Amino acid sequence: MKIALLVVLGLVLGALGGAALGIGAGLAWVEIFKTSSFEGYSGMLVFFTFMPVGAVIGGLGGAILFGLLAFRDSAIAIEREPIRRREP
Template sequence: MKIALLALLGLALGALGGAALGIGAGLAWVEIFKTTSFEGYSGMLVFFTFMPLGAAIGGIGCALLFAILAIRDAEIAIERKPVHGRDR
C-alpha cells in the first residue's frame, strides 16, 4: 500500500513539475526558433504540445522514482542489530 501511495504522490508531483518545465521549454523553443505568433500559434504550441509532454514525462518518471525508493526502503535495515563480540 505504501508503494502505491508513494507512486501516486510521485505521479502528481511529477506531473506538476513536468508541466512547469514543459512550459519553460516551450517558451524557450518559441524564442530560439522564432516561431510565428500568427493567431496564437506559438501559445498553442507551448500549451498543447510542450506542457502535456512535460507533464507525462515528469509524472511517469517521478512515479517510477518514488516507487523504486519505496521498494528499496523495505530492504534498508532501519535498526542495527548488536554485534556479538568481545565486551571491553
C-alpha cells in the same frame, strides 16, 4: 500500500513539475526558433504540445522514482528502532 501511495504522490508531483518544465522548454523553443505568433500559434504550441509532453514524462519519471524509493525499505526510514543502551 506504502509503495502505491508513494507512486501516486510521485505521479502527481512529477506531472506538476514536468508541466512547468514543459512550459519553460516551450517558451524557450518559441524564442530560439522565432515561432510565428499569428493567431496565437506560439501559445498553442507551448500549451498543447510542450506542456502535456512534459507532464507525461515528469509524471512517469516521478512515479518510477518514488516507487523505487518506496520499494527499497532501507532508503525510507518511516519508523526508527529505539536506541538500546548497553548495561554496565
